[in-house]
Amino acid sequence: MTAGRVTLIVTCVLVAGLAGWLALARWDDANKVATAVSALGAVAAVGVAVWAVIRAPKAGRSMAVSDTGRATATSGGKAVTGFSGKADSTTGSVQVERTGDAQASGDGNAVSGVQLD
Structure with a gap:
């Protein structure tokens, strides 16, 4: 609880x-x-x-992602090896370095880096 x-x-x-x-x-x-x-x-x-x-979240908070692994998506799935989120979810900078491979097949979606919705 x-x-x-x-x-x-x-x-x-x-x-x-x-x-x-x-x-x-x-x-x-x-x-x-x-x-x-x-x-x-x-x-x-x-x-x-x-x-x-x-x-409350402070203005200017940043996000850092580095050295991620590999991700695979199939049949409408989503593979993210970096950062994916809403554009208003971060108020500061987003830094992504050395992301792993992201692969998608079928209707899948792959992101290796940053994707802001």
Whole structure:
């Protein structure tokens, strides 16, 4: 199970538990707890937003591929011995050196170098 899924499940359990407690608690107690939980949730949301920005891919990241092996594609397959990806997947430079042989037969596609879609 991924960390994201565990986080989602724990969050749902906590929200359900808090909702159940708020439904059964006295109004004054529930009001105080709801206020405190809202304030803590807002601070946590700001922290998660800052964390997400810090983890975001940095502009100008480069990709380097070298000394790759041999690849063969048949029947509509794709053989890549360099780099293949979306043009917007890299924000920096792509450097490919000493790539291996890429061969394709039938409807296959072979790339020995760089292919940006």
